Amino acid sequence: MIDTVIVILVLLSLFFSILGVIGLFRFPDFYTRIHAAGLVGSFGVLFAGFAVLLYAFTLWAAGEEAWFNYGAHVLLALVVVVVTATTSTHAIARSAYRSGNTPKVHVIDALEEDEPKMMAQEEARR
Amino acid sequence: MKSIVPFISATVAAFIIYLVLSIGSAGETNSILLWSVPELIIGLILSIITGLLCRKLWQGKRYTMANPLRWLLLAVYIIPFVIELIIANLTVAWKILTGRNIRPGIVKLTPGLKTDAGALLLSASITFQPGTATVDINEKTREMYIHCLDVGDAPVKGMESGKIFARLDLAKWIRRITE
Incomplete structure (x- = not known):
């Protein structure tokens, strides 16, 4: 049951990442392409992270010790990705305009x- | 003496990140909770070095965000932010799927925020949402120039802070958190 949810989360992440890449080719100029890339950076990454978090939860429920390795690292990775994706998007857009x-x-x-x-x-x- | 607060805060932040990264290093002997003692000592030394390196980077003068209640509000802020994020993601995904129904443009936003922390939080929230990105910001007046994928039917250059989001006015939330 919970394995199915994990697979669905990974598929959702894949779906939004693919849409982002299609958007990169489809949109006309640099600034609109940033938004397409933002789709990969937000839902693409977040759903993949949630899938691993859920997997860590199943490990915890099964009583295995490795769950905090998965859980803590992915949580930190999600925070870092959110912060750096935002900063780099702004830096690229600003330097492009200037x-x-x-x-x-x-x-x-x-x-x-x-x-x-x-x-x-x-x-x-x- | 002046740089003691930034030194301590940078050290604590670095040590917390080190603790998260080295979680689960506890062995059979010589360990506290989930971490082994040598790992903790190395982490403490490294975070003190980080704090010493970072103490000059601090330029803040306000301490409004030192209130723990505001950090609690910041955690609650995730809920409206995620609602907005879902709407923005689905909108952009729909625009990519259906093709060229986009009206891109740069609008000027005057949110009227009083603090740098608020301006940072608002511009970061706007940039992380697909469909809107902060291109530039006037550091004095805190006016933001935002590139939108869809500026609407009747585009105007100066936009109100509530109109940039689909449903909820995140600027109002941020004013509540930081001021």
């Missing part, structure tokens, strides 16, 4: 006129 790679396909762009002002502000503070 190096002149503005979005090709867009309805509105609020950053267009404010960008030089902000860069001047930061230059003055340095």
Whole structure:
């Protein structure tokens, strides 16, 4: 029973990861592709992590000692992935915009006129 | 003397992470709870070195987040965050499956947060949700420039902080936590 749930969780993780990769090819420009990659970084990773957590729970229920190895490490890995995925996405997007790679396909762009002002502000503070 | 608080907090954080990583190292003899004594000693030495290295990185002046009640609220914040995360994931998945029904754009968000911690939490929450990503942030006024996969039917440059999320206003939650 619980094995079936674990398999379903892994399949869900796989499903969202595949969708993310399809989105990478399907979306038109850099910034929209970030969102497709975000799908892999959020649900793709989270469901895989939950599958291992559930597996650790079955080990604990069976009375085996190895459960905290699985559980603690995966919990830490999930926290680290959430923090680093967020930070790196922001870093990539910000550096892309500042190096002149503005979005090709867009309805509105609020950053267009404010960008030089902000860069001047930061230059003055340095 | 000034750098004693950052030294202690960095050491404690490093030691906790070391404890999590080395869990289950207890042997037959010479062990405390789940850890063996040599592992604990090495971990303590390494985390003190980490604390010494990190003590200069601290620039904070406010101690509002030192209140344990706020950390409890931060743990409760996971619930609305996950609800928003599910909606955002399904929306983006649907957009990928059905094709090019996307209206990307960068909007300006003025959340009116008073603390750096709040701005960090809000921009991190926005970035982790697929479909929205913080491109840039004005450090003085804490205005965020956010790239959205779908800016809506009637796009305006300045967007209210509640409209960026599908159902729940996470900015309101963050104001409750950090201020």
